[in-house]
Structures are given as C-alpha cells and as structure tokens.
Amino acid sequence: MTTEAPLAPGRIVLLTASHRVAPGLLSWPAWQTLRAADRVLCADADHPQLPYLREAGVVVEQFVPSADELVAYCADGGRTAVVLTSGEGDARLTDGLARLAGSNRVQMPDLELLPGSYDLPGARLLDLVQVMDRIRRACPWSSQQTHEGLAKYGIEEAYELVEAIEAGDRTELREELGDVLLQVVFHARIAEDATGEDDDEPFSIDDVAATLIDKLIHRHPHVFGDETAETPADVKATWLRTKAVEKQRSSVTEGIPLAQPALALAAKLASRVRSGGLDVPLPPDDGGLGHQLLTLAARAEAEGTDPETALRAAARAYRDAIVAVEEAGGFSEA
Structure with a gap:
C-alpha cells in the first residue's frame, strides 16, 4: 500500500518596491520570482513597474482575487502567485490572509514579503x-x-x-x-x-547639491586626489589653500559676514589675519569697552578658544544661577 505524498502548500509572494528607486530596477531575487511565478497579479493599473514587467515578458493580471481564492489557487498543485503591491499595500488582501491563517481551518501556502528594491x-x-x-x-x-x-x-x-x-x-x-x-x-x-x-x-x-559636491571634492584632494594630509592641521591648510585659489580674493576680509554677532565677527577677523600671515595691530586703545572686547576676542582666538561659544557658555551658567535664585524665593514680580 502506497501513501500519496501531501501536496506542496504553494506560495504567495507580496512584492514591494520603493517608489524612491526608478521603476524596473528590481533585485535579482525579485526578477527570478516574477519570471518563475504561475501568476503575477496587480490591482493598480497605473503601477510604475507594469511597463517594465511587460517589456521583460512577464504577464500581469490586472486584478487581485480575494484571500480565500488566492489561497485555494496556490494550494492546488503548489502554485506560486506574486502580488505586486502598491506603496500603501493591499489591506484587503493582507487582512484576509491574516484571518485565514488565524482560523487554523485552512492549509495556508507559504507567505513571503519580498522587497524588490530598497531605499538608498x-x-x-x-x-x-x-x-x-x-x-x-x-x-x-x-x-x-x-x-x-x-x-x-x-x-x-x-x-x-x-x-x-x-x-x-x-x-x-x-x-x-x-x-x-x-x-x-x-x-x-x-x-x-x-x-x-x-x-x-x-x-x-x-x-545646490552639485555645487556643494564639486566644492567638497575640490577641497579634499587628500581624499579624492593624490595629495596627502596626515593630521587635521594638514587638512585645514589644504582647505584654506584650495579655497584661496577658488575665491581669488583681494582681501582676507572678503567673505566675512559683517551681520554676524560682534564677538564672533571680531574673532573671525583675527583668525583671517593670523592665517593670512599678516601683522595688523589692533586699533589704538580709546579706553572704550569696544576695544577691550576686541582685544579679548583676538586673544581668545589666538589661544584656540571661540569667544562666542565661551561667552554663551558663561551666559548659560549665569542664566542657571538666576533661575536657582528665583526658585529659592528670591524672585517677585513687580
């Protein structure tokens, strides 16, 4: 007495593709599955992949049967059905398949979610x-x-x-x-x-992106070219050298936005003077606060400290001290 082998359960493949990748650029497993499938189904007549599937000789049926019908089809002879989903998916089909799988009354085919393309x-x-x-x-x-x-x-x-x-x-x-x-x-x-x-x-x-790409490549010859830069200081020197060639500026002050905060402006001017190898003394001391702040900003920059960041950190600490006094009961509204 011989026992017949059970029928293969069949296979339902839900094929997804990223709308951010050009249609037709599907993975090799996706193309293999599509070409070997017994049926390829798609309810969206405007699906962007359809022209490319037809060009490749893949016959696509312009509808998707119910979950019950699809399961019955795949169970009969172990067939494979591929459903090409839209970007939003097919809630009717997936909900129906989940219902059947949870009922334990139906021999379910293998269910597979196959990404045909991935976001870069x-x-x-x-x-x-x-x-x-x-x-x-x-x-x-x-x-x-x-x-x-x-x-x-x-x-x-x-x-x-x-x-x-x-x-x-x-x-x-x-x-x-x-x-x-x-x-x-x-x-x-x-x-x-x-x-x-x-x-x-x-x-x-x-x-905008193309301009930025060109600039980055040009200013990183140690990455994209034949130059060598072993340290961050080497990289900065290369950046400044290539930038100077690009801009062809007549003054080291060109390109410095004068509308930026005064402390940052003073430090930037001092930085350009130092990197340009210039010997420019500070304006004569008029005894005013402005000259004192300029002197402090230039000194901080020379010592490798960003005065704007340093002052902001001190101001934040002062703000916290103010709040602490207020919370201790030292604040009353006028």
Missing part, C-alpha cells in the same frame, strides 16, 4: 523635495515667500541648532537639523521660480 541612503530627501514642491504650489503663505522674507528664519534656526548642540539634546538636535534643512530646500525651491530677468537665473536643489 538619502532617499527620504527625495520625498522632502516633493513635499516642498507641493507646499510651494498649494500653500497660500509659502507660495508668496521670498529669499529676503525668509532670511530671518535662517538665522533663528541656526541659533536653535547651536543651542541644541550645546545642550546635548539629541532629540532636539535631530529636529533642529531638519529645520535648518528646510531653509535650504525652501530657498532652493524659491530659486526655481526665478524669471531669468535682471540676471536672476533660476536654479534648483540639484544645482
């Missing part, structure tokens, strides 16, 4: 560009903003980022980095709307 590092930046583009077109406030109108927010967000760094709050740091990034993407999107009149040439976030 930085892929969410593509989503950010798309979201910003839609906001620029559809939001009454955002659609009217200009570079000049947003300038103050760039300053505010930069200070909030510095505060998060100094506080050591990584959750806040993550959020503030996003706010700074928003300023970059927002300004780049505004620049796309330039008319080209009055030398106002349009550019996009891709142009």
Whole structure:
C-alpha cells in the first residue's frame, strides 16, 4: 500500500518596491520570482513597474482575487502567485490572509514579503523635495515667500541648532537639523521660480547639491586626489589653500559676514589675519569697552578658544544661577 505524498502548500509572494528607486530596477531575487511565478497579479493599473514587467515578458493580471481564492489557487498543485503591491499595500488582501491563517481551518501556502528594491541612503530627501514642491504650489503663505522674507528664519534656526548642540539634546538636535534643512530646500525651491530677468537665473536643489559636491571634492584632494594630509592641521591648510585659489580674493576680509554677532565677527577677523600671515595691530586703545572686547576676542582666538561659544557658555551658567535664585524665593514680580 502506497501513501500519496501531501501536496506542496504553494506560495504567495507580496512584492514591494520603493517608489524612491526608478521603476524596473528590481533585485535579482525579485526578477527570478516574477519570471518563475504561475501568476503575477496587480490591482493598480497605473503601477510604475507594469511597463517594465511587460517589456521583460512577464504577464500581469490586472486584478487581485480575494484571500480565500488566492489561497485555494496556490494550494492546488503548489502554485506560486506574486502580488505586486502598491506603496500603501493591499489591506484587503493582507487582512484576509491574516484571518485565514488565524482560523487554523485552512492549509495556508507559504507567505513571503519580498522587497524588490530598497531605499538608498538619502532617499527620504527625495520625498522632502516633493513635499516642498507641493507646499510651494498649494500653500497660500509659502507660495508668496521670498529669499529676503525668509532670511530671518535662517538665522533663528541656526541659533536653535547651536543651542541644541550645546545642550546635548539629541532629540532636539535631530529636529533642529531638519529645520535648518528646510531653509535650504525652501530657498532652493524659491530659486526655481526665478524669471531669468535682471540676471536672476533660476536654479534648483540639484544645482545646490552639485555645487556643494564639486566644492567638497575640490577641497579634499587628500581624499579624492593624490595629495596627502596626515593630521587635521594638514587638512585645514589644504582647505584654506584650495579655497584661496577658488575665491581669488583681494582681501582676507572678503567673505566675512559683517551681520554676524560682534564677538564672533571680531574673532573671525583675527583668525583671517593670523592665517593670512599678516601683522595688523589692533586699533589704538580709546579706553572704550569696544576695544577691550576686541582685544579679548583676538586673544581668545589666538589661544584656540571661540569667544562666542565661551561667552554663551558663561551666559548659560549665569542664566542657571538666576533661575536657582528665583526658585529659592528670591524672585517677585513687580
């Protein structure tokens, strides 16, 4: 007496693909599964992968049966059915499969979730560009903003980022980095709307990134070229040398934003004088507070201390001392 071997349970494959990767760029396991499947199903007639599957000779049925029907089909002869899901998935099918699997009344086929493509590092930046583009077109406030109108927010967000760094709050740091990034993407999107009149040439976030990439490669010849830099000091010297060639400045003061905080401005000027090998004495002592602060800033910079950071740390400590006195009962509203 012979015993018939049980039928193979079959296989249901839910194939996902990242919308941030160009359609058709599927993994080799995904292509193998698609070509070997008994049925390939997709309910979305506009799914971006369909033209590429047809080009590869894969027949795709433009519907997805119910979970019961799909399980019955795969159980009959151990067939394989691949369901090409949309970005949101197929809740009807997955809920139905979960229901059947939990009932313990049906021999379930093997269920597999197969990623056909994965996000590359930085892929969410593509989503950010798309979201910003839609906001620029559809939001009454955002659609009217200009570079000049947003300038103050760039300053505010930069200070909030510095505060998060100094506080050591990584959750806040993550959020503030996003706010700074928003300023970059927002300004780049505004620049796309330039008319080209009055030398106002349009550019996009891709142009911004391309300019930055070129700059980074050019200023890191020890990474992308044949130069050697063994220490951080070597790297800084290379950076300053290549930057000087790029800018062709007539003065070491060019490129220093005069609108930055006065203490940071004084330290930056002193730094440029020192790195430029210049011998420029400080202005004559007029006995005023400004000269004293300038002297302190120059001395701090020469000693390797950022005076702006040092003063901010001292001010934060002073703020904490004030709060401590208030909490001890020494504060009363006028």
